[in-house]
Amino acid sequence: MEPVTSRGLNPSWIIVAAGVSASLHVGKLPPAVPLLQQQLDMSLVQAGFLLSTVQVAGMLLGLVVGLGADRWGLRRSLLTGLILMALSSVLGAAATGYAWLLALRALEGLGFLLVAMPAPGLIRRAVRPSELGTRMGWWGSYMPIGSALGLLLGPWVLQASSWQVWWIALGCTSALAACAVWRMVPADEAATAAVAAKADEGWRPRLSRTLRSPGPWLVSLGFMAYSGQWMGVIGFLPTLYAEAGLGARLAGLLTAVVAACNMLGNVAAGKLLQRGWTPARCLKTGYGLMAAMALMAYVQIGGEPWAPLWLRFVAVALFSATGGLIPATLFTTAMHLAPSPATVSTTVGFMQQWSCVGQFAGPPLVAAVAMRMGGWQFTWMVTGCLCVLGWLLSQGVARCWQDRQA
Template sequence: MEPVTSRGLNPSWIIVAAGVSASLHVGKLPPAVPLLQQQLGMSLVQAGFLLSTVQVAGMVLGLVVGLGADKWGLRRSLLTGLMMMALSSMVGAAATDFTWLLALRALEGLGFLLVAMPAPGLIRRSVKPSELGARMGWWGSYMPIGSAMGLLLGPWVLQATSWQTWWLALGCTSALAAYAVWRMVPADAAATAAVAATADEGWRPRLALTLRSPGPWLVSLGFMVYSGQWMGIVGFLPTLYSEAGLSAKLAGLLTAVVAASNMLGNVAAGRLLHRGWSPARCLQTGYVLMGLTALLAYVQIGGEPLAPLWLRFVAVALFSATGGLIPATLFTTAMHLAPSQATVSTTVGFMQQWSCVGQFAGPPLVAAVAMQMGGWQFTWLVTGSMCVLGWLLALGVGRCWSRLRA
């Protein structure tokens, strides 16, 4: 039976919703860590491995999955990823030890990649060219939306039921998302015949073409310096707020607000690109504002913070919101700077791979500086360095964009 294309709701919205359902699996774990430690006897180090498994999967397999998605078909890859996450989460509810849960978490990581890689290409073929920038702004929000929902809903579900129920509920969510994609997103056959014909030439030519083109490298490294500083800041907010004397629930709520505010920048980027802003302008604005807001949030004078706690919270929320200009712009730009139609998912996979490198390396770097300096007051130097590098990479993106439009 062939899927039925929705006449009212554009399929791109279903794809964005599928991305949110996938990102919920990334955000479901932090609230559950204390219960998992208590019931499964896990150590803090083992919990850290569970938290980083998705990033490790992306670091190792991002480019490979991107190459595969171009050949297998975008919709087929998305459906496979959603079902893999659904089944892994449901089976994970029956896990009785760390090893079992870690193996299923690795499968969730692979499923997440199979969702994230093909989605931008699917969105591109679902909307008019004039609508692509705005819709990619929403796609760029899928991770902060899912993470914030996990941080907000997780504690309530876990308090009322159990971590097993939380796992089962999110498995069902991904299964429902897969059903919606099957019913409402057009099949690959007719839409991707030309791309598939090129992909059939083999993965080596597509890989070589991607790696020797400057565009994929620029957007990928740009994503790395963004994701590294965003995860480095947001990941330690609960710790920072706890040190300031706030309760765990309030610290979690404030962190969720900061994560969710990233959506504002993503949506704004889509609108700005639609109104004529160049990608380089959006990227440079995002990097500059991230650097300035991080400075306000963390700099100290005479051993005392420059601003009171409430203003530092506002600064971190603005750090996340203005940083949202970057991922939406990079997703949109990657669609155009991919060296061919057959390498769009490969380029996105390469970008996702470097994004995971940033997410994996950013928090330890921030923590190392904090430990060396005896506090968080020099965190702004880490973010500032990444912003300078991002600003320079945006210059290169601008040059590639100009040549493309010439």
């Protein structure tokens, strides 16, 4: 496929929009939890499993789906994922019990993976090499955009109608995204003939090359170090603000603003990479600023917060914004550090798998420290340790990047 840059809408924007529609399904559940508990007689633990099912699917199947996307075709995988999410969401609106809803939530998780895995490869083939960093910055923001939209729109839709309408609306959104991809993203065959020929050698050699190469491990563990702390902080913001005496709507709005701020860092990372910043510099800057902002947001002096709530909110917003430098950089870096063109989606799948590990483990770790210490004041120590890990991994990324450029 030739990059479409002179006329019309570049297909990469359709792919980013498809990612946002998929991430809406990840973020649609938190606002609906109280209604689901009431109408389906769900316990808090069952609601927690519903929330984490998407991450569990990614933890178990990220690498497998990445291998499949390389072989089946990137556009075909993207379309399958969007259709699967649309059908699962619409059918979920008819659920009358927890087990049914949980099973369909698992299918949504599989659909999400089928969307997330091939998207970076599709974007790479749709833009000029000089534009890749900038466009990957936009792709890296698909999750915060979808999460923020879900947190903002969900309460209004749920108050005006029901959770079933919310589920159907998002199912229709994914169906529309699938139609847009079908019409505006060129088919796989002509563009992927060379890659498909290499993929025909079988999944074992591609898996072996991916796991034996240091690049996929570095970007994957780096994503885990980022996603664990970001989800650990963002996930408990409504609880923290409720403890501070804020209402549920205001707490949700503030959390949505913090999540949306992450988009700023993603877009900035693309611009910085285009202007000559190395991936290691972007990563080190992101991890360093995340550590500093978390310290400002949570540290206490004499058993009391060091600053008023509004200033600590600004620090958390900056934590999210500066952290956005990391995912966009890692997506771009994965394109270059994959062992071969035939293993790009496999590498992204491996990275997504470790990202889900971080999202799954980060919130319980933050909660465990808070329970042990009797408050949130030591959250900065958890994020700081993960930032140190990320900074060290960035050193390895720098060496691999230099080897590839040599």
